[in-house]
Amino acid sequence: MLNIVLFGPPGAGKGTQSERLIEKYNLVHLSTGDIFRANIKMESELGVLAKSYMDQGLLVPDSVTIEMLRSEVSKKQEALGFIFDGFPRTNAQAAALDEVLLTFKTSITMMAALEVEEEELKRRLLNRATTSGRADDGDISIIENRISVYNKETAPVKMFYQNQKLIFHHHQRYFYSEHFLQKYSPHLLSYFI
């Protein structure tokens, strides 16, 4: 299985990057943000709970997020691979993801870290608000909260993948580490915009 974690601050382009990879490799796309938003729309219990955190730009608690992810993955027994978009966002989530994948006798193939400067992130999110209708994109104080939560709680997760040599840094232009060139064909990497 080809299992990719798309990692990066809000507005880094995780959704955009995932589109080409999904199409090319026929992967199951799991965006925790999208799943929460679908639950908010359905007014499910999970949605009501998630909304109270998302509206403030805070992370939904690990226990809830991990349980939801576990259940979504287990619905896709036939998948050729997964793109995890916006998950994991904490070290506890990263460890839980490894455990879930073990039950499929598989593991993470690579973690693509999208790196974009803060001013550019804010510009993109405010711009996205005009079409996404997302309340958390349209308010600069919520955006700043999300970026600061990313820096504090999520950015450290890079070490989890760095330690396993699974990280691929994508900083506007491609950056292929030697490890990645040996391990993956440039073909796979070329699907990153």
Ligand code: ADP
């Ligand atoms: P973005 O990356 O642009 O912030 P997402 O759709 O990935 O957008 O996430 C929107 C919100 O959903 C986050 O601010 C957070 O409140 C919640 N969320 C999404 N994924 C997670 C996660 N893995 N853990 C906790 N909260 C999450």
